[in-house]
Amino acid sequence: MSAPTLEVRNLRTHFFTRGGVVKAVDDVSFTVEAGKVMGLVGESGSGKTVTGFSIIGLVDPPGRIAGGQILFKGRDLATLPEAEMRGLRGNRIAMIFQDPMMTLNPVLRIDTQMIETVQAHEKVSREEARQRARDALGQVGIPSPDERLKAYPHQFSGGMRQRVAIAIALLHKPDVIVADEPTTALDVTIQGQILAEAQKLCAQFGTALVWITHDLSVVAGLADDIAVMYAGKVVESGPVAQVLDAPLHPYTLGLIGSVPSRNKRGEALRQIPGMTPSLLNLPAGCAFRSRCPRAEPGCAEPPPMAEYRPGQHARCIHPHQEAVAA
């Protein structure tokens, strides 16, 4: 069997600040096969966005990849020279950002921003590049792409802009797309359309999709596998249905419990007590133990990642192995 499209192994991305080393990503591993969707879930500050930027090689100083491997079809991106990485970026590996209002340059027309992407990776004429840009806009469901190409970003709505961003990401039919909360800033209806679009296009082109989100309901409908991150570490991973139906890690359970629709009407909404710890001085051992209802003295030792059910791993010494009535 050939190497998977994307395999992240023990990735560590640290920020070397004056206040100390911030271990934003600390030992993260997951694998995404072609045509599959990996949902990377966690709270703000859990390191999911930094993981995304690590994959595409855009971690800015003072941050850098301090260890681990990012294998793209067997090639390690973490040690790839910048010039080669640039050749892959936007070409084989694309990224979609969170806020569509901010991702397009306000002073450049859509066609400029699309054509430059085509021409950055392929020697084609401007006309041909424009044609490709037009087709890509059509693919993501933008009506009258010819006119829209001549428009400026501010003439589009948020949902439209995100479609344009997706169209740009799709220009070279990449092998991997990293989508960093691309629907968070959008209306629910638009969100649904974008999700359906993403799913369709990935299946069509065999793209491996890393979908970063804090929204479990999005992951539930879209992803094949899921990795739950907490304080820079993956605390639980596995097939999405299995993890969401029978979570092993108390944090995953808390996260699922926090989804408002799962609460009974009239009851106070459930939440995870406490706050995410500062990444500057993480407690030794399990980072979640100060908020964990099941914490015990043994949690002061760093818990290992272990497979408790087939394909389902958790970083916990006392997982919910019994059936949980969520």
Added chain:
Amino acid sequence: MTAFLLRRLIQAAAVVLVMSLLVFLGVFAVGDPVEILISPEADQFERERAVKALGLDLPLWQQYLVFLGNALQGDLGRSFVFNEPALKLILERMPATLELAIGATIAALVIGLPLGLYAGLRPNGALSKGIMATSILGFSLPTFWVGLMLIMVFAVQLGWLPSTGRGETVTILGTRWSFLTSDGIAHLIMPALNLALFKISLVIRLTRAGVRETMLMDYVKFARAKGLSPARVTFVHVFKNILIPVVTVVGLEFGGTIAFSVVTESVFAWPGMGKLIIDSINVLDRPVMVAYLMMIVLLFITINLVVDLTYSLLDPRVRLEGKQ
């Protein structure tokens, strides 16, 4: 667009009217030109005749109305000293000042933009810190002093550049220009740099601040995520965004540059409007003073309008608002 222009023109007319009143009153308050213009030996009769000829016998409000009536016909009065139309005197010297101001603005952009860009891209480099420290000097050193120092070093001690005048000129369409001859350019370098000093610092600081701010924007990161070369990201995505504030400020500064060229022109004996106005103030040549100030007002209004129009060319968001 037409409505916008029309509104701006009406505003401009109001500003000119108010300014003319202020200028007239101000100049009147400076002193009585009769004492300077008429020889002390003149007798009462000659004196009265001169006052009448200059129109200074009328009450102030009547003088103003006469001035206003003439100004509407394009006549800003005759110089007491040269006995020529004041407007003609000023227009004759305007090309020299414009040349100096344009030279200074070009120098400010050519020197300031690259330095600011560099300082913005490498905020922690030693060279960047040096650039920023030097720019503070550019802000705070007085123009006349720097001008004198330039003359001392480059004209007196090294003898590289001439210190006064415009040098050889070429006449095009009835006006004389220095920048077309090598001698003229040699004469232009020092005064233009002197005048540009403050603007260079301003452009450096604006550019650096703009680059620092723009580099953090998502669209720059997205441009990098598209695999664009660093040069394309910097010179297209970042540069076009920082041009908006730089053009605005440099454009608005252009009027100031013309007005403040007075100091540089005096130091380098540059025969422009600034030197004319200083000479006119010394002899209380009222029509020239008034005409000069009115010209400056008109210049400022025109420049502001041009800046607004350029701004809308650079920023598509402004363009749309104009149409709605």
